[in-house]
Amino acid sequence: MKPDIKICGLKTPEAIDRALKRGATHVGFIFFEKSPRYVEPDVAAKLAEPARGKAKIVAVVVDPTNDDLDEIVSLLKPDILQLHGNESPEHVLTIKALYGLPVMKVFSVRTADDLRRVEAYIGIADRFLFDAKAPKGSELPGGNGISFDWSLLGWLDGSIDYMLSGGLNKSNVADALANTRARGIDVSSGVETEPGVKSVAMIDEFFDAVEKADAPLTASGS
Numbered sequence: 757m758k759p760d761i762k763i764c765g766l767k768t769p770e771a772i773d774r775a776l777k778r779g780a781t782h783v784g785f786i787f788f789e790k791s792p793r794y795v796e797p798d799v800a801a802k803l804a805e806p807a808r809g810k811a812k813i814v815a816v817v818v819d820p821t822n823d824d825l826d827e828i829v830s831l832l833k834p835d836i837l838q839l840h841g842n843e844s845p846e847h848v849l850t851i852k853a854l855y856g857l858p859v860m861k862v863f864s865v866r867t868a869d870d871l872r873r874v875e876a877y878i879g880i881a882d883r884f885l886f887d888a889k890a891p892k893g894s895e896l897p898g899g900n901g902i903s904f905d906w907s908l909l910g911w912l913d914g915s916i917d918y919m920l921s922g923g924l925n926k927s928n929v930a931d932a933l934a935n936t937r938a939r940g941i942d943v944s945s946g947v948e949t950e951p952g953v954k955s956v957a958m959i960d961e962f963f964d965a966v967e968k969a970d971a972p973l974t975a976s977g978s
């Protein structure tokens with residue numbers, strides 16, 4: 757089955773256009789001010805217009821206040837809220853009740869212990885996203901371009917629907933798909949020439965690598 761592909765941290769019409777042309781199923785906008793990928797909600801709303809109805813528009817937020825979400829939801833009108841902070845299960849439920857949007861809850865992983873928190877969100881979050889834990893000293897909870905030990909995901913209940921992120925790029929995405937049960941992959945730094953600067957050539961290469969990884973299954977009809 758073809759994986760969902762989310763290109764995150766988009767800031768230019770060119771990068772969005774290329775992601776859509778190549779078949780991105782999700783496009784992500786970062787609302788974390790310290791990030792080099794931060795966009796103002798009104799700017800994101802304009803950038804996202806070509807994606808509406810073609811790919812899911814994802815608002816990435818970190819421990820958001822209701823005021824933050826009011827502004828982002830009213831301007832961007834996202835399809836999904838990606839909660840990339842330490843939001844509790846109760847906070848996730850409140851956000852879902854207030855905005856009526858599906859929530860993708862992020863878990864930052866370094867050790868098996870980091871996955872123990874997942875259980876409390878089953879039946880609450882609509883989808884899970886597993887990302888690498890930020891390295892010491894990083895100001896960013898995500899978008900650090902580093903991977904984690906994917907074998908840890910083997911501990912998860914097989915019915916959990918998740919996306920995988922953290923340091924994915926054209927060289928490791930085939931391995932990531934082959935060695936996890938991720939039904940979606942999410943990339944940001946891996947298609948950038950420097951933090952916050954997306955490259956259309958690298959977006960192409962990333963999609964090429966995913967298509968190549970998918971090819972043997974398609975060819976055998978399985």
Ligand SMILES: O=C(O)c1ccccc1N[C@@H]1O[C@H](COP(=O)(O)O)[C@@H](O)[C@H]1O
Nearest residue numbers: 764788791898899901921922923944945
């Ligand atoms: O990308 C950011 O700057 C960011 C900031 C705050 C929260 C999440 C952020 N990005 C998320 O990180 C992963 C991808 O990271 P990588 O660069 O490919 O390793 C993805 O989930 C983004 O949504």
